[in-house]
Amino acid sequence: MKTMSSGLAAHLDGEVTTLACLWRLERADGWVRGFTDHDQDIAYLGLNYVASTGFLPSAIKSGADLSVDNLDVDGFLDDDALKPEDLTAGRFDGARIDIMLVNWANLAQGHVLLRRGWLGEVKRADQRFSAEVRGIANRLQQTSGQLYSRLCRTDLGSAECTVDLVPLTDTLTISAVASGDTFTVPTARSSGFYTFGICTFLTGANAGAATEILSQIGQSVTLFTPMSRLIATGDQVRLVAGCDKTIETCHSRFSNVLNFRGEPHIPGNDKVFSYPVRD
Known part of the structure; x- marks a missing residue:
């Protein structure tokens, strides 16, 4: 009423x-x-x-x-x-x-x-x-609750994950722009460190916008989708490390396997077809 x-x-x-x-x-x-x-x-x-x-x-x-x-x-x-x-x-x-x-x-x-x-x-x-x-x-x-998954269900740095993002976050200045989704930053991080992480633009035409990182090869960063506004040399970005949500990465890179929120050892459909067939 x-x-x-x-x-x-x-x-x-x-x-x-x-x-x-x-x-x-x-x-x-x-x-x-x-x-x-x-x-x-x-x-x-x-x-x-x-x-x-x-x-x-x-x-x-x-x-x-x-x-x-x-x-x-x-x-x-x-x-x-x-x-x-x-x-x-x-x-x-x-x-x-x-x-x-x-x-x-x-x-x-x-x-x-x-x-x-x-x-x-x-x-x-x-x-x-x-x-x-x-x-x-x-x-x-909307679906509520959690589903069994081979991959981790939480985001890196969340309360369930507990990984501290401060040492995994860098504020850098774009030194070169290749396209609307690819640019170069002066980072010493190894390739793949920012892959699947988050890029937030702090200055420039895209200030305030955040998007996921598709890949990082050396100092070249590629976003999942091109930015809606032009990326310019001199723009400041905040890059946060990414995680592919596998138990191997959780263990080797973050030493956080105790907080892994996935079930990587549950048999899948391939296990069903692996049993011998009886006549």
Whole structure:
């Protein structure tokens, strides 16, 4: 059941309404921005909701059977706050979104909260984007618990892993750029040290973006995917050692086999076919 002020309820019951939708978007890094489908900006509760992006919501469906609610939001990438590079880099993944309905002619009547959720899959084409809004019920469909695995289930440096990442982390300056996903840094680490690790850009056009490292051969580092913005000589990066999650690497490189979270000795399908067949 939606709650609203008596004034807004009376306005909704009227023959003529002056309604507008507001979208409040908050990323995980604390970045907050407001958008509206009204033809003018709306200042509400200390935030300016800009009208330049042309947001269009799909029909909002809610049920009492705990089924996942459906809602998509479409819009144009014509606002400085919504850059294609940021969408591609995943900076809006998991961002919280509140969708409200207000009477733009009398904002003192308050709002009714239509939906609260998180951004899921984001697609873009040309100068348009489409974002899926996932409600709380979506979390009931997520797999919980742990599965048996030949490889370790934890990330290097996590609480279960316990490996200290401080001596395995380096802050370096890019000395040469080969492409959008390959660059050179002055490191004395052996080849493969950063493979499957994390690269975080500290300065430059990609500052704040983090991505996985595909491989490291000598001083050459290759990322899994090209960065959304140009990598430039002089950019500072923070490189963290990687782990291929095998028990051999856990033992030989990190001496942490007691905290290995995998089952490397469980027989697989190849064991089934190795038994002799009886006539």
